[in-house]
Every structure is written in structure tokens, then in C-alpha cells.
Amino acid sequence: MVTKQQKSEAKLDLSSADLQELEKKEKTPLEKQLDKVICFLPFLMTIIHLLEYLYIPNYPGNQNTFTYVYFLGAFAIYYLIRGLLAMFNNKQFKRWRYKAPLQTLIFFLLMVYDILTLKTATLLLPYFPWVDQLINAILSDWSFLMESTTSSLSLLFQGFILGAIVGLLSGILCGYFEKTNYWISPFVTVIGSIPTTTWIPIVMVLAASLRNGALFVISLGVFFALHNASFAGVRSIDREYYEVAKTLGAEQRQLMTSITIPAILPNVFTGLIQGMSTACTSLIVAEMMGVESGLGFYITWQKNWAQYDKMYGGILVICIMFLAVHFVLKLIESHLLKWKDA
Incomplete structure (x- = not known):
């Protein structure tokens, strides 16, 4: 057992996460064994799903x-x-x-979906393709999907970066200077x-090209999130x-770079994710x-041709793309904001 004196000494050089772990009640041998079993539940669930399939x-x-056997086998090994x-x-x-x-729940739900589609046809084609069919649809249309993904990512990041820069600058200026806030905030509030x-x-009609119109709309949404x-x-x-810094x-x-920008970084990353x-x-x-x-065009195209397996494949790629971008943002946030956990 950890004594109170040990806890007090540990607080001198441990992070908040470490301190929370230290304060937790020690688990019983049964609870420790149960934790070990839980670590292998994703593997067991994947094997059960594989046997069902x-x-x-x-x-x-x-x-x-x-194809789905290889997919499940790879995850089982992992x-x-x-x-x-x-x-x-x-x-x-x-x-x-x-x-x-x-992770266990995800593969349990995949197994349930497989039973409802492939095994029992409770959910019927073409609106509900089973997972194996979905994976094969993605593989068969891989080149078109990758071309669409590249186009979407290009448009997404152009609009995202543009909107983020303008939103960040306007938010800082409005927060820092009352006169700037007087003129800009009413318009941001109404339009936002x-x-x-x-x-x-409206933008698609007024813009010089459809792509530029889409770029503006994407930037607009990011602008409001970063501004606020x-x-x-x-x-x-x-x-x-600020008063202490001015005194020094x-x-x-220097007030902007040493106080304002570091202090608002947690808010900025929240705005970036939103x-x-x-x-x-x-x-x-x-x-x-x-x-x-792009992927939106791909999904519409496949839906119009009643290729629902490929349509769902496009939706799945969108989800993966968003999760990847979200992961990168969280990774950058954790690297730049290490001091939050100190």
C-alpha cells in the first residue's frame, strides 16, 4: 500500500495523470486477472466472428x-x-x-450485421451489402476511389487552411482590440x-467556378469555428x-507572442477539430x-447507378479520412500542449 508520506513526496515530480493513478484504490487479485482477460477480448471476439463467417x-x-477472412485474420493477429x-x-x-x-464491441457489431445480411437476409440487398461485399467493392474500384480521395483532400485542406488562418487572425484581433470587435463581431454573429x-x-451560382465556390463554403465554416x-x-x-508583462x-x-498566443492554443485546437x-x-x-x-461526387455517382456497395465504400473512405485527419490534429495538440498534463 502507498503511504500518505509517499504520496506527498511523489506530488513533487509527478504529472496530474500520474497523481490520479497514484490516488486510485489498489485492485484486488481478481480484478487484476479480469483486466488481463479484457486485454484479449478483441482477439477472442475476432476469432468468434471469423468462425461465424x-x-x-x-x-x-x-x-x-x-477477402473478409483475410481482413479478420489480420485484425486477429494484431x-x-x-x-x-x-x-x-x-x-x-x-x-x-x-x-x-x-474494439471488442466493434467486431461484435460487425458480426451481428453479418448475421443480419449475409446469413439470414433480414436486411436485404441492394441497400444493405454485407461487409465482405463492401470490401470487395472498395478493392474493385480502388483507383477511382483514390483519385476521388486525393481530390477531396486537396479541396478540404485548401479551404481548411484558408479559413483557419483568417478565423484565427480575426478572433485574436477582435478579442484583443475593442474597436476591431465593434466592427467585425456583429457581422460574424449574424452570418455565423x-x-x-x-x-x-448561392455561392455555386456567384462563384467563378464550382471548385472555388466549394472552397469558399469550406473556408467559411472553418472561419467561424476558429474565430469563436x-x-x-x-x-x-x-x-x-498583461499588466505584469508591461511592468517588466x-x-x-511580445504581449501577443508570449502571452496571448500560448494561452489560446487549447481553444484554437478545439476550434480546429470543430x-x-x-x-x-x-x-x-x-x-x-x-x-x-471528389468523394461526394463519387457517392452521388454510385447511388444514381444503384451501386450501393460502392456508395457505402465511399462513405467508409470518408470516415477513415476524417478519423486520420482528426488523429493528426490530436497528435499535434498533444505535442504542443504537453504542459497541460504537467
Whole structure:
């Protein structure tokens, strides 16, 4: 057991996360063994799903391939390795113990969906293709999907970067200078209350090209998210920090770079993540309504031809793309904001 004196000494050099771990009640031997079992649940669930896929008969007329077997086998190997690594590394153990239940649930839901589609036809084609069919559709149309993904990413990041820069600058200036806030905030409040996608039909008509119109709509959504986040961040800064810095001889530029920008970074990353979500929505809607390239165009194209397996494949690629971008943003945030956990 950890004594109170040990806890007090540990507080001198431990982070908040470490302190929370230290304060937790020590687990019983049974709870520790249960944690180890939970680390292997994703592996066991994947094996159960694999057996269900191979040995439960398909509904008459439904056919499957071994593509999904390779998919499940790869995940089973991955989960087995993660479980074994967790047994020999305490840090890996805590991380995987936290993630394992959700990973288990995902493959349980995939198994249920497989039973409802491929095995029993409770959910009928063409609107509900089974997972094996979905993966094969993605593989068969891989080049077109990658071309569409590249186009969407190009448009997404151009609009995202443009909107983020303008929103960040306007939010800081409005939060920092009252006169700037007087002139800009009323327009931001009124226009920001209108959903971004509402502007798409108007912008598509007025813009010089459909792509430029989509770029503007994406930038607009990101602009509002970053403006509001950075504005709130600046206004939440204690003014005494500025007074102390001025007393020490800091200039206006130094106040901005040494106090304002570091202090609003948590708000900025919250705005970036929110803005990325808005940007992805605006991107797909804009592509569906006119831009003749990208994943939104791909999904609409396949839906019009009743190729629902390929349509769902496009939706799946969008989800993966958004998760990847979100992961990168969180990675950058954790790197730049290490001091938050100190």
C-alpha cells in the first residue's frame, strides 16, 4: 500500500495523470486477472466472428469470398500481439486495457450485421451489402476511389487552411482590440448563425467556378469555428498577466507572442477539430451538389447507378479520412500542449 508520506513526496515530480493513478484504490487479485482477460477480448471476439463467417451457412443465394477472412485474420493477429505486449509493458497494458472493450464491441457489431445480411437476409440487398461485399467493392474500384480521395483532400485542406488562418487572425484581433470587435463581431454573429451549407446554392451560382465556390463554403465554416474559439480564448486571459508583462518592459508584439498566443492554443485546437468536422460536411455536400470530382461526387455517382456497395465504400473512405485527419490534429495538440498534463 502507498503511504500518505509517499504520496506527498511523489506530488513533487509527478504529472496530474500520474497523481490520479497514484490516488486510485489498489485492485484486488481478481480484478487484476479480469483486466488481463479484457486485454484479449478483441482477439477472442475476432476469432468468434471469423468462425461465424466461415461455418454458419449463408442465406440461399448469398455468396461470400475469402477477402473478409483475410481482413479478420489480420485484425486477429494484431489484437493478439497487442494483448501479449500489454502483458509485458505496464504503460501498454493501461492503454490497451482502456481501448480493448470498444474494439471488442466493434467486431461484435460487425458480426451481428453479418448475421443480419449475409446469413439470414433480414436486411436485404441492394441497400444493405454485407461487409465482405463492401470490401470487395472498395478493392474493385480502388483507383477511382483514390483519385476521388486525393481530390477531396486537396479541396478540404485548401479551404481548411484558408479559413483557419483568417478565423484565427480575426478572433485574436477582435478579442484583443475593442474597436476591431465593434466592427467585425456583429457581422460574424449574424452570418455565423446561418448553417454553412445553406450558402452552397448561392455561392455555386456567384462563384467563378464550382471548385472555388466549394472552397469558399469550406473556408467559411472553418472561419467561424476558429474565430469563436480564438476570440473566447483571448477574452478568458487574466488581464493581470498583461499588466505584469508591461511592468517588466514587454512591448505590444511580445504581449501577443508570449502571452496571448500560448494561452489560446487549447481553444484554437478545439476550434480546429470543430472546424474540420464542419469542413468535411461542407466538402461532401458541395461535391454532391456540383463539383465533378471528389468523394461526394463519387457517392452521388454510385447511388444514381444503384451501386450501393460502392456508395457505402465511399462513405467508409470518408470516415477513415476524417478519423486520420482528426488523429493528426490530436497528435499535434498533444505535442504542443504537453504542459497541460504537467
